[in-house]
Amino acid sequence: MDTDVLIVGAGPTGLTLANELRLAAVSTVLVDKLPQRSMLSKAGGVQSRTQEAFDQRGLLEPLLALGNHPVGTAHFAGIALPLTRDRHRHPWRSIPQVVIEGFLEQHLAAQGIQMRRDHELTGIAQDVDGITATFADSDVVRSRYLVAADGGHSTVRSLLRAEFPGRAGTLTTVAADVRLSGDDQAMTHARSEDGHWAMVFPLGTDPQGRPLRRLSLGGPGRSLPREAPVTEDEIREGLRAVFGSRVKLLEVRYARRITNAARQAARYRHGRVFLAGDAAHVHLPIGAQGMNTGIQDALNLGWKLGAAVHGWAPEHLLDTYHAERHPVAAAVLRNVQAQSLLMDQEGTRDPDLMAVKELFAALTRLRDVQYHLDDTLSGMGIRYPMPGAGEHPLVGLPSPDLDLGPVRSHELLRRGRGVLIDPADRFAEVAATWEDRVDRAGQGADAEPMLIRPDGYVCWAGDPDALEPALGHWFGEPR
Structure with missing residues (x-):
């Protein structure tokens, strides 16, 4: 193998994934067909959840230090949601895509990860051990896995002949x-x-x-x-x-x-090839959701690929990427289509549509409606299925930021490992057998015990008897 993972596409999704794989100590080759980075910002809004994830990797503070990145108010179909402004630790911010790409590219370069530009993919061949990728300049790269992060007109997706159902653009x-x-x-x-x-x-x-x-x-x-x-x-x-x-x-x-095209890949996994970002889903850019959804695809997939490369991934782990992320993007497409309709983009002024919008605008004055829409748009309402973890209200959601005395819990995720919060020091023995993959912290803190995956989602809380099965489900067999 030339590398463990080949990433095709150096936009926000591919760059984020490269950083996740770096944290997982996985060798990575990042390629892009453009000879130089584009200076065009196809996106500009950064959700609360994306900022939180960057903070969990120690990237948010240096990113914000690059310039003036205004804080905005969330909206749905142009209808402002002012009651949601201070709900989350990190409010909605305007950070152009070109700034995020430049920052991540420099960060990766400082860690010794360079990308191969002017590298146009022309073919892929998959076998039981890996992927052979060929390029227009006759370069050949052999990898264990390949991730397509090469945009809405993905070459990888075309070479796979992967189904990309949905609606073509009508305006x-x-x-x-x-x-x-x-x-x-x-x-x-x-x-x-x-x-x-x-x-x-x-x-x-x-x-x-x-x-x-x-x-x-x-x-x-x-x-x-x-x-x-x-x-x-x-x-x-x-x-x-x-x-x-x-x-x-x-x-x-x-x-x-x-x-206003709206399409989503039928499957995100094709053997050893994975689709992420716009290669997996495209929609009208409303509500700052496209770039954020792609970045969060990368955060979900990165640690799982790392586990597979290092040999401790449970058999089902890579399949959870599609199971968790496909419904998220499907929900994004639905809310974007609803917003597009309410915004009357063609300017029809249809009386029936205007009546619906007037009623919807009245409903959005209610706090609970604003909170529901904010959960949808901020990414903070994403809840992944966590089999066997019970019904605790935290399970499946992004982890809260806990004060653990010398550190806050989000800082513990900067190593890209799982974290077991164990305030009463009850789980030292069971945690010891997963200590090469999971850090234990929070002894003596005023916090609730919970297990947090490397991507920042709670995968266990509450029932002590469910902890060991949860560790095995997400982190494989004990050492």
């Missing part, structure tokens, strides 16, 4: 990174009487300290072929149709057309 909208002047400098969703609409939210500042904005535009007659270039005049006209003279265009950094 396009404009997405652009711009500088604006005027009084609309906060995140907003505005609509004119004739159905034209615009969404603006902050992207931080450029190197000169000038505010950047992500702008989306749509409405009657604005759905043009995806390949049609977006002009400055088109953006100015769209702004004028919604804001009049209140907002003016100063500069366009980049602009493109996006579609």
Whole structure:
């Protein structure tokens, strides 16, 4: 083998996965067909759960130190959810994808992990021991596993002939990174009487300290072929149709057309090949969910691949990647489709649709409705099935951040290992047989005992008799 894992695609998903495999002490080759990193930000919002996961790896603080990354208010279909702003330790932030990619690339380089650019995959062959990948420059890489993180038009997925069911795009909208002047400098969703609409939210500042904005535009007659270039005049006209003279265009950094296509791979695992990120699911970018879902795919898969490479993974462990992540992305596609409908992107002003939206907006004034939507959009409401762990309310959810005296529990996850919180010092004997994979901590702390997987999800709490089966289920046979 040339490497344990070959990652195809160096976007946020592939870069995050490479870091997870580094923590797991797994050799990794990361390739990308682009000769250099793209400077285009296809995404910009970072969910609470993604920030929490970065914090659990010690990455959030240095990432935030790179610049001004504004805190925003969550929204559903452009309807603000102000009651949710302070629910989580890490609020929704605007961090452009290009910033995240640059940060992760530099972090990996500092750890000795380089990527091979200008490397276009042309073929894959799978056998019982591994994968043979061939590239356009005649390079050949032999690996135990391969992960496709190569985007919505995934070459790996095409070579696998993997099913990618769903709906083709039926309309396009404009997405652009711009500088604006005027009084609309906060995140907003505005609509004119004739159905034209615009969404603006902050992207931080450029190197000169000038505010950047992500702008989306749509409405009657604005759905043009995806390949049609977006002009400055088109953006100015769209702004004028919604804001009049209140907002003016100063500069366009980049602009493109996006579609409302919604597709998801039928299977995320194909033998030794795994699909992740946009290679596994595509949808209209609403609510800052696409990039976050891909990053969390990587967090879920990384430690499991590490366990398989090191030989202690239970037989079912790699299959839990599809079992856990496929329903998450399916739910994202459903809520994006609902938001797209409520936003009336084509600007039809259909009276029936307007009545539904008016009723929905009224419901979102209720606290419980805002909290439910926030759980959906923040990633904090994701709950994985945890067989045999009982009915404890924490099981399956992201772990709480506990004060354990000298450290907080999120800091214990920076090694990429499991963590057993054992405040009463009751489980030393059983934990000792998994100590090469699970750290034990929290003795004497005022906390509830729980077992946390390397990706930050609680896989046991409460019933002492269920601890040993949970350790075996997620961490394999004892040493």
